[in-house]
Amino acid sequence: MKNLIFFVFLIVIIFSCKQERRDPSIFYYPAEWEPQEAIMIGWKTIQPEFFPLAADVARALEGSTSVIFVSDTSENPQIFKQYLVENGLDTASFTFLTIPIRQALALRDIGPVYLTNGLGEKKAVDFRWSYQDYFERFLIEKGEEPDSAKIYASFFDRNQKTDSLIAARNGIEVITSSLNLDGGAIEVNGKGTILLNEEWMLMVNPTSTKESMEQELQEHWVFIILFG
Template sequence: MLFSCKEENDNTAFYYPAEWESHQAIYIGWGYEAEWKREAWPFIIDIVYALNGTTPIIFLSDTSENVQVLKDFLLNKNISPDDYEFISLPMNNPMAPRDIGPVYLLNGRGEKKVVDFKWAAQEAYKEFLIARGIEASKAAEYASFLERNQKVDSILAIKNGHEVISSCLTLDGGAIEVNGKGTILLNEYWMLKYNNGIPKDSIENELRRTLNVSNFVWVGKGLMEDPPDIATIIPGYFGAGTDGHTDEYIRFANATTILLAWVDENERDKHPINKGNYERLNETFQILKQAKDQNGQPFNIIKLPLPDLIYRPVVVVEGWATSDTTVGISLFTASDGYKVGDTITQVAASSYLNFLVSNDKVLLPTYLHVGGSKEKEEEVKRIFTKLYPDKDLVWIDAMKYNWEGGGIHCFTKQVPLSTNFRKN
């Protein structure tokens, strides 16, 4: 497999910029037709208010969505739609631009390219259906509606005149965490599972070719409350998630600092999910203590507290549909042992690591309104204030999206500013 061997100070070499580098705009997903999409509108408005006047916003929606509905909604909130761009694309579920949106590359000349990775959800949904008794060909047919999302990144790239680099790798945007200097963090379990049959050295070679990274830090599994699709976590408890995207548990804060979600030892034995998370995160912590950056230097590792577990009782009902109080039995496997009428517990994918760094603000989730620990949130505030002294911290209620397995970072996607120049 071929890849570029250009010197790092060669301004023609493309690289994947870190999130804290300047943004030209931020994509926000918007949906109207489904009820759960409309319920996310207050969350959208909070993000718009947070970014207003500092970072341009581009709304992405399905071609079936009525953009005028969103414009009217913005007007009702005293927000002028004339200040924003609206793009409709042939895609399903526009609410997750992080994972399906373009992976932009920049070079020192201000030129842009886009990498078109495969999106994991289509194959994952097919396997989800097979595990629940759907015949394989039928499962593939049912999952085919997600095919349209596989080219969202390429369509946006071509629309803006950017060259597209096609890749054989499956790599969702929420699973890409780089420091902009050549180092990438990779969830080994996730990468090998969703790139079944591709060995680690081939994955590394392809990431060298596409993202121009040179230093690979393979870390442990993600959070237990971030399972694949909808799945039982421990008996009687289930969650919805991505199966371990890095933006739920491990992030770069700057080129030398890694934030790692953490469960303290005094909380480890309070709940089986806490214990499981402690074991997973401690495995990654031990890896990070031995890891080096692209220059051979150790990382500064900061443990960021996980919110207290957030969960709610739901009743098992017939079918596939879910609500705030019910869940369809067809979403589970026979081995889960649930029966219609059972009350089981849903756990939210809550994490302070699902944050967004914008040009002059950091958007963070808050959990105080649902009984979260004030002491933990104060600790998170202290850490981020120190890390980003020149940026305002904006706290947003992301719970509606947490129940669906996402958060602020998933809901957004930055477009890097083309005038950036790589600093070595």
């Protein structure tokens, strides 16, 4: 029995070492607990109730992680900057980015998915934000004419460009993905494994199969998929 346990332990160690020695040129989606250069926080002038949370997060990260505040081009950054100043924060310490965006408070869902490799290179994945197409189908199911439903859902068009616009601003190569996906629905371990909700993925990608989605992720995102 002891020999068997030792053999199993040895196999696990060898496999772990192989994982650590991956080809440094291969891109992967880093785990959330890995070091990061900056964090993006969205804000809107019509939703000042979120200002205290944004300020608290910025204060907690001050001196350790850069903060980028993101808003729509229609917002007035001075309103938010004044709030930060009144709460004892130096606005010169932060970056303020304005881009065409409908839901700045949902950056985790509509913002870019960054990939990196052992050489320090970066890429971004531009996936299609899932809610727009889902909302269009929902309206049709409720009796709305397809053309009208598409027009109503087009309200979210600007969200579809958020990830590529942010990546392009930083000169990062963008990989276009055909999948409907929310950034907040992704869980990764930083070693090439992604955990997704199978029911949700099939619902927001009605023309795709589980197998085709796996192939898309494996070919373009270099992932092993675990549907749960």
